[in-house]
Amino acid sequence: MSIGHEDEIQANDLKHLGPGEGSKVEHIKLESQHLRGQLPEELASESSHFSEDQIQLIKFHGIYQQEDRDARQQRKAAHTEKAYQFMVRTRIPGGTITAEQYLAHDDISNQYANGTIRITTRQGLQLHGILKGELKPAIASINETLLSTLAACGDVNRNVMACPAPTSSRAQAQVQEIAHEIAMHLAPRSQAYHEIWIDGEKIETPTATSEEVEPIYGPTYLPRKFKIGVAFPGDNCVDVYTQDVGLVAILDGEDLAGFTLVIGGGMGTTHGKTETYPRLANPFCDVKPEEALKVIETIVTVQRDYGDRKNRKHARMKYVVEERGIAWFKQQVEERLGYTLREPSPVHLHDVEDHLGWHQQADGRWFLGLHVQNGRIRDIEQLQLKSGLRDIISHYKPGVRFTGQQNILLTDIEMADREALEAQLRSYGIETDPSKVGSYRFAMACPSLPTCGLGLAEAERALPDVMQQLDVPLRELGLDGEPLSVRMTGCPNGCARPYMGDIGLVGRSKNLYNVYIGGDRPNARLNTLYATSIHTDKIVETLTPLLSLWKAERQPQESFGDFCHRIGVEQLRERVASPSLPH
Structure with a gap:
């Protein structure tokens, strides 16, 4: 059951749950001083890992503490501690970065991580195998590229997905722009990230403010992670129905007229727990482009106030939508907005484009979609993918975009460069014809x-x-x-x-x-x-x-x-x- 009744919940801190209520993670968040906790002290210690409470907080900063489980038995027999390591995830709204930002991640992967880069299923990047002592320089190096790991994980809005194909119209460009606007609008305002990882230096970022306040999230943030995706009409390459909030663009010719919102999707479940289940999002409402941010923010606040803060396995917004119903949820949103939402338009999604192969852009240039097995960019004997991409991106300086299927797009390529670029890729064993990728x-x-x-x-x-x-x-x-x-x-x-x-x-x-x-x-x-x-x-x-x-x-x-x-x-x-x- 979701916590409390609607007339009992007025805010989102544990005081409104009653004495001793709320999961352990909720107490950790409440007592963390906006995600600081004991992170500075433990980061400075010689320990190879963080304590249990701080493991929950580093997620908000884009970090997961892990171990090499292949080495577990051997290390246990030798009476040595676990082989602790960390995964760092970069938040990349819409999966779009520059050639310089990609090359920086390539450098960081070699200097601080295990030498590989992983494209995520949400269009971000992950670096694996980082040791605790290397976390700070690795994250600072990412921040220097004007990217961030803040909110790539944790009980906040995660990376906002969007169709990454290079723009063929102004409307398609706006789809990618709204993903960035949503990500910046819903980013945590805590200055803890810059204090801990960047020594308090306020490098240009919309998440750093002079006030220590979380106007959207409050002191305990969300009950669980929150996911948003923006789809272009007809193409469901962002799996829009799996999102907490999905936006499907509505076009008027080549102009963006608005979005149809669907809400309440989510994939996670637990074996043997019938109260958990995957769920597809329901149609919710139509919004104009200028209304989208406020409506999405309001949806987030309803989940903030009514999501289950006792049972984290039951804490996603999909359970609020399923158990209380779309009509109830819409009433909550409308009361907070002060106006009536429009009914949702029919959504027509006919395919999932993987965007592989050569495609011409509206400006006459080309983009090339390359398949990346499981998103892992690395060099193996028959396929020098990491070296090949570095060579191509260093030489041609294309735009770089990632897909929800963990593939990479190289954009803004001149027609005159296509033949040489393709030959160069083939020399590294990189296939450019998607029909040859196989099953x-x-x-x-x-x-x-x-x-x-x-x-x-x-x-x-x-x-x-x-x-x-x-x-x-x-x-x-x-x-x-x-x-x-x-x-x-x-x-x-x-x-x-x-x-x-x-x-x-x-x-x-x-x-x-x-x-x-x-x-x-x-x-x-x-x-x-x-x-x-x-x-x-x-x-x-x-x-x-x-x-x-x-x-x-x-x-x-x-x-x-x-x-x-x-x-x-x-x-x-x-x-x-x-x-x-x-x-």
Whole structure:
């Protein structure tokens, strides 16, 4: 149940929950002095890690404390402490940065991290393997590029997604601009970030103010993370229905007329906890461009005041929307705004563009979308992706953009440079033709093991083998050219949005996964649990009979997800001897 009744909640600090109420994290936030806590003291200590309470606070600063779980048993046997390390995430609204900002991250990854860069499923960047003593110089180096890690994690609005394709019209440019405006408007105002990581120096940033106040969040911030995405009409490359607030642009010719808002989406769930579940956002209202910021801020304040602050597994806004209803939520927003919201327009999303390959921009220049397996930019023997990107970006100075599918776009390329640039990429083993990427083109995985503390099973390290095995029946059935989205996560929290798309693989425990099927191409429908606790080695064996049925009985142009949804999982189970069925 959500906390309290509506007439009992007037603000968002623990005083209004009653003595002793609220989760431990809520008390940590309230007592943190706007995200300071004991971070300066513990950062200055010689310890290799932060204490339990401070681990919660560093998230707001864009940092996760992790360990190398591969080394756990060996270090335990040697009676040494865990192999602590940190992940630092840069917040990049709309996934758009300059060549110089990308190159800076490349330098930082080599100097302070494990030498790789990871594009996130929310269009940000992550650096892994940073030691505690290197956190401050790493974050200061990011800040010097006029980017920030503040609010990339924590109980605040996270990175705002937007369709990253270079502008083909003024309206498309405004979609990217509104993502940046929302991110800046909802950024925490605490000066703790600059005091701790930048020695109090106020480098140009909209989040640094002279007053120590959080006008939107208050002293305990939000009950849980909050996610926003902005979609261009027809293209759901930001998975708009998985967001707490999704904005779908409304066009009047080539002009931006406004947005249709959808609210209450979220992917996270917990195995065995029926009160938790993935949920798609509902249509909410239409807004004019100039109204968007205020309406979104007001939605945030309703979640701030009514989100569950006792049970963090039940704290996302989707549960408020589900349990209290759209009508109740709209009434709360309208009362705070002082006017009636317009009814939502129908939303039409027909596809998920991955933006790979060559595309011409409105100004006559070109952009090139390159596939990045699981978003991990690194050099391996057959593919020198990190070196190749550094070479190209250093030489041509293109714009750089990241997609919600963890790929990279190089923009503003002159026609005269295309042939040489492509040859240069090929010399590093980098494929520029998306049709040659194979079934992995629409596959994603979260990092999971060995660094994520929530990981129950492999994901990023396991998916390449799974996809390689899946290629065999796809080729044999003549389906190897078909779009097939496969999303794998090491736990049910859903970072790679596995409950969307054709196939979802969700880790239950070591080498065991739940298999979901039946999402749709535009990612506007949840898929359905088909089989539980399938061993890694049996995943393709479990899917192959379904692929055969799809080949034999599909309707013209019918996707795998649409086929499974049309037939239904119960009938599919009856027709296929599934190794393990849900109880």
